[in-house]
Amino acid sequence: MKKKLVVALLSLTLVGTLLMGCGGNGGDTTTDDTTTETADNGGDDGAADADTNDAPAGGGENIQIVSKGFQHQFWQAVLQGAEEAAEELGVTINFVGPNSESDIADQVQMFQNAINQHPAAIGLAALDTEALLDGIAQAQAEGIPIIGFDSGVPDAPAGSILANASTDNYAAGQLAANEGWNAGIRDRVVNANGSVRIGVLSQDATSESIINRGLGFIDQIATLVEAEGLTVSITGNTRYVNDSAVEETGEGGDVIIEVLVPSQVTNELSAIDMQTLLNKEDTIVIYGSNQHSGEAMVTGNATIQRLGVGADDVLGIAFDSGATIKQAIRDQLFMGAVTQAPVAMGQAVVQLAVAAARGETVSDVDTGAQWYTADTIDNPEIYQNLYD
């Protein structure tokens, strides 16, 4: 009797799990549908424009854009920018992407389809360059120009990618330093009694984009501090200490830059790193170089509560967005954050593709990054680049 009950219970839970699975998949499909629809609309819009656009403005070229997918709202914003540029230039775009960033084979297929349509140019954000090499060679042989975007096509054969539209992460880190400096860091540094500490939270010391965002910030802060006639020293994670432009290591500077990297990427360890910085009395600023670090700043501050924009508060600077970071900016828990510009990225890839198709010389475009604060977060040109 009891045995039957247990078996029944188990079966029920298994069925339950399956149902949960189905429910989730249902959700997935809906997302896919919307994205496909949006993508189709993009194509249609472009086509309509090309039809009505008899004016000499556009040549009506067909541009194929193969992205990494639509999982992230980031990509919706890229699509929006691409559509805007297509309309402006009078070309047709077809914007596609796999269901997830692990569906490499799907992307290869999409890239192949794009080539088979003999477009005027192709925009490509590669998931796996290796898997796309055959297609890249074929496109080159057929004289179809390829433009990289987002993280581009790393390690592609020389000359195969004519230009890239991507974020210059080092410059984005410098932007965070410059804006933060003017908005309050300078006052704290110049008016300090004794040395002050600027904390940098990094998710890891391996990803190029994260390292560059960190180094851009560190080097720029150092330049600004030295311009005031003060000294800088750096301590913490070896990779950052070695690669930064700061000469002096240790705790000896008027401004001490301390870089913390957790031994594993977990919410808890990053939050403890944040608390380590908050617990040092001389800390005046903390910069988190990606969404994970920005969220760890919020978690770590929850019990210590030193972040803010008041005179005695520790200033917080984040990178990218997401629901938590956007809320922290609105609440003025963070003084500001840097966002990449996916809309500009979408515009740039189409502009570069069209220019390349028309035989013009193209070169890499830094699609830029923007500084945003509680005051500017709702400006349309900022808000379009933020996601949950």
Added chain:
Amino acid sequence: MGAGVKKGNAFTNNPIVKTVGTQKIVVIGVIIFLAIFFSWMSPAFRQYSTVVSIFDFSYYVSLMAIGVTFPLITGGVDLSIGTGMVAAGLFAGNLVNQQNLPVGLALLVCILFGVALGCLNAFSVAKLNLPPFIATLSSMMIARGLGSILVGGMSVTWPAGATEQGWFRSIFRLDANGTLIPVGFILILALVIVMSVFLNHSRPGRYIISVGSNKEAARLSGIHVAKWHALAYIISGFFTGLAGVAYAATFQGIVPGTGAGLELDAIAGVIIGGTSMKGGYGTIGGTLLGVFVMSLLKTGLPFIGLQANWQQIITGIVLIIAVFIDVTRNAKK
């Protein structure tokens, strides 16, 4: 402390020591030592916010650890609790964000997800007779993959504390006019008491212990071994779901594909707390104390300038000592 243990009869016959248990006295001693040591080394450690932080980061580990004590007592293990906790938090949080599910219901879904995972483990271990290590290693992978699929690979952020749906965050940390009260600790204590009574004074609890101490003897004495063996994993699953709630309440974004490795923190806590890896012996109170040793090390070491990597080395050493005590005890028996 070592001398204290060796006092022999006078020490072990002390009524307090008898009720609390020798290993637990040692662990309590370690906790007091660590607290004094860190306070002495770092003035910044001596702050109320540090206490709240230690509690804050201990809840999800404590809950996983209370649950996994049961499979460990049966001589098994549950490796799926880390990725299972993250998957539960992802799935339920996604329902709040995408389907507008009320948070109260989502918390229930989170717990049920854990129970379902526990049932899967129970089925593999008690019904299919798979070795617990393999069975739960498999479900650990399944939970990791399933969590990602269910949310389409995107990270999930449960509602923020300040929002209407964010009330669940005060289950563990109450903000009373600026003073933070770690109410989660009271909840955890209550659960420890309930589960201790269940383990030591209820028939199912005693049966679970007997499965771990001598499976064959238990079977021969007419105990339905498979049933109670299964129950241990279902309890572990239930607490995995509860840990998912605590994890969602403490942290911001939950990222798909994470969680692997967190189960080892919980298991280490259980072992430090005196539960035998061989099964047949363990206490819930000891588990909580073991988790606190881990939490104190994690939070305290950065205060004395020892960063992340050192903390793992020291935790490893503490674990070796704890297991050594366990081995010595078994040898004496």
